Amino acid sequence: MANVLIIDDDxxxxxxLRSAMEMEGHASSAAHSLADGARLLERDVFDAVFLxxxxxxxxxxxxxxxxxxxxxxxxxxxxxxxxDPDGAxxxxxxxxxxxxxxxxxxxxxxxxxxxxLRHRNRQTRQLRRPLxxxxxxxxxxxxxxxxxxxxxxxxxxxxxxxTGETGTGxxxxxxxLHRNSRRASGPFITLDCAALSxxxxxxxxxxxxxxxxxxxMESRAGLxxxxxxxxxxxxxxxxxxxxxxxxxxxxxxxxxxxxxxSKEEVESDFRLVAATNxxxxxxxxxxxxxxxxxxxxxxxxxxxxxxxxxxxxxxxLVATHAERICRRDGIGAKGFEPDVYEALAAxxxxxxxxxxxxxxEGALLLAHEEPVVQLEHLPVPLRxxxxxxxxxxxxxxxxxxxxSAAAAALAGNAGQGGQWGPGGFAPGKPCMAYPAAPxxxxxxxxxxxxxxxxxxxxxxxxxxxxxxxxxxxxxxxxTHPRVWRDYRNAALGSVEKGYLHHLLLASxxxxxxxxxxxxxxxxxxxxxxxxxxxxxxxxxxDLSSKK
Numbered sequence: 001m002a003n004v005l006i007i008d009d010d011x012x013x014x015x016x017l018r019s020a021m022e023m024e025g026h027a028s029s030a031a032h033s034l035a036d037g038a039r040l041l042e043r044d045v046f047d048a049v050f051l052x053x054x055x056x057x058x059x060x061x062x063x064x065x066x067x068x069x070x071x072x073x074x075x076x077x078x079x080x081x082x083x084d085p086d087g088a089x090x091x092x093x094x095x096x097x098x099x100x101x102x103x104x105x106x107x108x109x110x111x112x113x114x115x116x117l118r119h120r121n122r123q124t125r126q127l128r129r130p131l132x133x134x135x136x137x138x139x140x141x142x143x144x145x146x147x148x149x150x151x152x153x154x155x156x157x158x159x160x161x162x163t164g165e166t167g168t169g170x171x172x173x174x175x176x177l178h179r180n181s182r183r184a185s186g187p188f189i190t191l192d193c194a195a196l197s198x199x200x201x202x203x204x205x206x207x208x209x210x211x212x213x214x215x216x217m218e219s220r221a222g223l224x225x226x227x228x229x230x231x232x233x234x235x236x237x238x239x240x241x242x243x244x245x246x247x248x249x250x251x252x253x254x255x256x257x258x259x260x261x262s263k264e265e266v267e268s269d270f271r272l273v274a275a276t277n278x279x280x281x282x283x284x285x286x287x288x289x290x291x292x293x294x295x296x297x298x299x300x301x302x303x304x305x306x307x308x309x310x311x312x313x314x315x316x317l318v319a320t321h322a323e324r325i326c327r328r329d330g331i332g333a334k335g336f337e338p339d340v341y342e343a344l345a346a347x348x349x350x351x352x353x354x355x356x357x358x359x360x361e362g363a364l365l366l367a368h369e370e371p372v373v374q375l376e377h378l379p380v381p382l383r384x385x386x387x388x389x390x391x392x393x394x395x396x397x398x399x400x401x402x403x404s405a406a407a408a409a410l411a412g413n414a415g416q417g418g419q420w421g422p423g424g425f426a427p428g429k430p431c432m433a434y435p436a437a438p439x440x441x442x443x444x445x446x447x448x449x450x451x452x453x454x455x456x457x458x459x460x461x462x463x464x465x466x467x468x469x470x471x472x473x474x475x476x477x478x479t480h481p482r483v484w485r486d487y488r489n490a491a492l493g494s495v496e497k498g499y500l501h502h503l504l505l506a507s508x509x510x511x512x513x514x515x516x517x518x519x520x521x522x523x524x525x526x527x528x529x530x531x532x533x534x535x536x537x538x539x540x541x542d543l544s545s546k547k
Contacts, residue, residue, distance in 0.1 A: 186230025212261025
């Protein structure tokens with residue numbers, strides 16, 4: 001018995017369909033608008049949804065992404081009186097099981113539902129079967145859908161085309177497909193079609209006999225023959241030259257080929273898996289890729305989502321790869337501060353998982369002996385994007401609050417009989433206001449004379465002891481030292497140098513005092529000063545005085 005939801009504004013149609021479903025032994029519910037359907041979906045789990053297109057409060061097709069990304073997505077059957085070929089194609093592309101045009105008989109409705117439920121049951125059985133994902137990390141709905149598709153493809157022997165942007169893990173999925181197939185005990189042979197010249201590609205694929213050409217000192221089996229009993233993986237298949245495409249097409253049809261210089265044909269029983277980041281249908285239309293080969297390659301297509309569409313997997317990806325890198329390099333395990341994850345989530349990741357892994361590896365290298373990876377260990381562009389994302393219009397109170405909190409966090413106030421805040425130093429009269437950053441820029445509290453022309457605020461008329469301005473009288477621009485952690489969360493790496501310069505001015509070059517004012521260890525402060533080359537002579541003099 002299945003649980004079926006009908007979302008249609010035609011009440012008579014809903015009643016008729018509900019009666020038919022209940023006669024088949026299924027439970028059913030009805031909603032007459034998108035809002036009512038959404039409420040039912042929140043309260044219950046449905047196996048199938050009959051969804052109308054034209055509803056009082058919107059287009060039913062707009063609900064498809066939400067249905068597809070549910071924890072247990074139902075099978076979706078679009079039912080509409082307004083037949084639209086473009087809408088039908090869009091619905092199937094977005095994950096609908098079928099598109100039925102009204103008027104349709106109840107028998108046709110039952111037949112469509114039965115097929116959808118049989119498909120759902122097959123998927124459920126496949127999910128119960130353990131899947132060796134080896135290296136594929138994440139639990140997002142987009143990734144789970146890809147793994148479901150992989151499990152289905154692994155049960156057969158048809159050619160599979162893995163598509164996706166650079167760095168999405170196409171080879172990982174190809175290897176997982178091989179491990180979970182009946183050919184798992186056979187070889188997995190890889191050919192990077194973009195890495196070989198045209199002259200070498202033919203001999204690599206088909207092999208050659210001794211003496212077939214100059215330098216052929218001994219016979220060599222080609223990759224097609226080496227893949228016998230296993231899987232042949234063609235990476236970047238879109239780079240395969242047209243001449244080799246024609247020759248390879250015959251191999252796919254006949255599973256027979258002739259090595260260079262040989263008079264005899266050789267058989268090879270292999271499964272083909274190809275991968276590309278290019279648009280092969282578009283290339284086929286332009287004549288740069290053979291259509292007949294494309295049809296052979298995409299018996300099953302596996303589309304991998306970019307990382308920007310599954311950002312909920314970033315935390316698990318970071319933890320998994322950080323553990324692997326630390327183990328490989330023989331360094332202690334490290335944690336990551338929350339603002340590091342915030343910065344990673346704000347990035348669009350054009351290089352996808354590969355780019356993320358490289359960033360994590362670089363951050364671990366910069367963190368070195370520190371137990372926790374901090375924001376300054378990330379590349380400046382990532383930190384810049386995080387600040388822009390936090391302060392951009394639409395970020396709301398969180399952006400303004402973060403900027404105000406960072407601007408209000410000033411060091412040197414402990415035990416001075418007052419406290420710095422958005423209104424200034426208390427109990428003195430308010431002397432400094434921290435407005436929200438204009439146009440999504442940096443918080444306007446950085447001294448323009450030192451930090452490279454960024455908007456600043458006038459100094460207050462009163463200062464805590466030890467924080468008198470060194471760059472001018474009260475009323476002129478000046479940046480006060482602040483707690484480094486709060487400063488780091490709101491400022492770009494490009495203004496760190498200005499902060500450190502003012503920190504040394506306020507502490508009169510006393511490194512111990514500067515470290516205490518900034519809330520840093522002396523070792524950490526030394527590292528930052530050396531990194532930015534700020535007042536290097538003060539650092540050297542201070543080190544000499546400690547000897």
